[in-house]
Amino acid sequence: MPIPREYLPFITPITVAIIAGSISFVVTILSKDQKTSEFRQAWIDALRSEISELLSISHTLISMLNLKKEFGETEEQIMQYFYSMQTDIVKCENLTTKIRLRLNPKEHKKLLSMLNTLEENTSNFVSPSENQILFNSAVIESQRILKKEWSRVKSGELAFRILKYSSLFVLIASLTFAALYANDHLSITYVP
Numbered sequence: 005m006p007i008p009r010e011y012l013p014f015i016t017p018i019t020v021a022i023i024a025g026s027i028s029f030v031v032t033i034l035s036k037d038q039k040t041s042e043f044r045q046a047w048i049d050a051l052r053s054e055i056s057e058l059l060s061i062s063h064t065l066i067s068m069l070n071l072k073k074e075f076g077e078t079e080e081q082i083m084q085y086f087y088s089m090q091t092d093i094v095k096c097e098n099l100t101t102k103i104r105l106r107l108n109p110k111e112h113k114k115l116l117s118m119l120n121t122l123e124e125n126t127s128n129f130v131s132p133s134e135n136q137i138l139f140n141s142a143v144i145e146s147q148r149i150l151k152k153e154w155s156r157v158k159s160g161e162l163a164f165r166i167l168k169y170s171s172l173f174v175l176i177a178s179l180t181f182a183a184l185y186a187n188d189h190l191s192i193t194y195v196p
Contacts, residue, residue, distance in 0.1 A: 030167060033163050033164060033167050036161075037160050037163065037164035040161050041160065041161070044156060044157045047106065048150055050106070051107075051146075051149075051150065052150055054106075055142070055146045057095075057099055058122075059122075059139055061092050061096050062125075062139075063135070064092075065092060065096070067135065069085070069086070070131070070132050072085060096123075097123075100123060104116060104119065107149075112149060114145050115142065115146060115149060118142045121138060122138060122142065125138065
């Protein structure tokens, strides 16, 4: 059924407004998703840096304490070394706190528990093998968390994914309806 000509002055501005509103909505979602992805990427980079620095300093401190104990240094000499490393110990505490604040207590329980154990091990003597197991486990758990967050960045936010697939659906539906309309209403003849 054709649209009466007297409705065209009303339909055209409404259609243009709907299209402009849709474009504005899409641009808003895309820019928000882009910003959220940038924040997630910055979070990933900062967490990776903080974890690697914490594990590096802690591993060195614990290894040196174990070596001093193994070589028979007295408790006083070991404590003197421990006090001389106060800057590194404060840095470890600072990094541990930063990492804890970045992590979700419900989602990252395992890594948070490892951080607690690491903190205890820095002030207590643990065997080098226990120390290595803890560090390897912390690295593996950190990699799992970082990979999960990177997958979130790659796939985009939920609103973006919904918009992407609904846009694809609208495009396919529009092309299908346009093809059907053209097939029913247009007659193309070949003139040699």
